[in-house]
Amino acid sequence: MSSASPEPDAGAAAGSPSEFLKNIVGKRVKVRIGSGVDYHGLLTCLDGYMNVALEETEEWAGGRKTAEYGDCFLRGNNVLYISALEDL
Secondary structure (H helix, E strand, C coil), X not given: CCCXXXXXXXXXXXXXXXXXXXXXXXXXXXXXXXXXXXXXXXXXXXXXXXXXXXXXXXXXXXCEEEEEEEEEEECHHHEEEEEECCCC
């Protein structure tokens, strides 16, 4: 048997989507949903289905702020992407 390099760690690799998602909890983010509407807010919770809970949420459509919410829950099957609005 030849000596093989050790198996990669089972955890998330640096720069992976999983690592990114772990690092943005507690940060301000933009979440775009399928209808093209964006939600900006403080990411408080995220699960494996991409269900998202935000606080201090603003709704943006067509480049204009259309509403403000205290807390907001976005169902994962509507989420197109999540991006950080502040440095990680």
